[in-house]
Amino acid sequence: MGSVGRNRINTPCAACKLLRRRCTEDCTFLPYFPHSKAHDFAAVHRIFGASNVCKMLQEIPAHDRGDAAISIVYEAKARLKDPVYGCVALIASLQSQVFQLQSELNTALSEAMAIRAQQSLSLLMSSEGFLSAADMPKTDLDYHQPMQRDCTTQTPTSFAMPFFPQVIDSVQAITEVPPLPLPESWY
Incomplete structure (x- = not known):
């Protein structure tokens, strides 16, 4: 049987590697959590959970998802350092x-x-x-x-x-x- 449109990629993203699942070309996490950012996704998964982050990223317009992913990683790392107040x-x-x-x-x-x-x-x-x-x-x-000056040279009209x-x-x-x-x- 052939694949139906979902092609596997050679190196899975950090999310799929941590979750031990197959990573496809249309993976939600692939553009924002590449293989080299495994520590970032581990922090995000520990604080927010993978399914919640996936839902958040899918609700955001595509052009804003990169900034949202950066913010999510920053908040997750801050929460790991300070669990009460975070960032x-x-x-x-x-x-x-x-x-x-x-x-x-x-x-x-x-x-x-x-x-x-x-x-x-x-x-x-x-x-x-x-x-x-x-x-x-x-x-x-x-x-x-007191100021030292010669008062005789000045007239009251000055x-x-x-x-x-x-x-x-x-x-x-x-x-x-x-x-x-x-x-x-x-x-």
Whole structure:
């Protein structure tokens, strides 16, 4: 008797080898679990079972099955390492690292903006003749000390109100930082 359309292949896929059955050309597991990935299928079979994985793969459109098989293998290996949380533990750990790094980035950006604002204010005031750059405080510790400057050269009219909006506008223009774009994988 001849075969009816199911031809055997020379090397069975990892699933058929583990399950000790004949592997045919139309085997569901063959494209995703070749002979070289026996350990991957062993983990998948141990966690999900071969029939359940076969049903999952058959319900998914053909063009998405490769990605689904990779995800199933990843989840199975994660479940073997951490039976309770699986890959969720790794995701939670990575999310906490992202939040921590975002916090550090926000802190660094705010410090950079404060330094830029102090430098631009210092430059603007020194160009207008109010203070020299040497008279500006260098660190936060210097703010409690009185500033050393010659007050007799400045008139009260030099501190007029129209000057402050110019300072604020120039500081805002210099210190504006565009928002960071989110990676496309987060959408």
